[in-house]
Amino acid sequence: MTKDLEDVLERIRQWPRQRQEDAAEILLEMERQDSSGYRLTDAQAEEVARIQRDIREGRGTFATDEQMALLWRPCGL
Numbered sequence: 012m013t014k015d016l017e018d019v020l021e022r023i024r025q026w027p028r029q030r031q032e033d034a035a036e037i038l039l040e041m042e043r044q045d046s047s048g049y050r051l052t053d054a055q056a057e058e059v060a061r062i063q064r065d066i067r068e069g070r071g072t073f074a075t076d077e078q079m080a081l082l083w084r085p086c087g088l
Contacts, residue, residue: 023034051059065071074082 023031026034062071
């Protein structure tokens with residue numbers, strides 16, 4: 012185990028119960044993702060990183076609720 016992980020786990024022990032449960036759920040989700048057969052290609056991972064960077068730097072845009080509703084309508088959602 013890394014020193015950083017040991018340090019944060021020690022601090023987490025002092026957190027309120029609900030916050031500890033939230034942290035556990037995040038780690039469990041990471042574990043589930045690791046066991047998934049789905050993987051991004053290098054190109055897909057680079058595209059995700061680019062989009063995240065654009066959003067952080069104020070260049071990204073999000074679909075409106077109306078645009079998302081139109082997208083999902085054919086799926087019955």
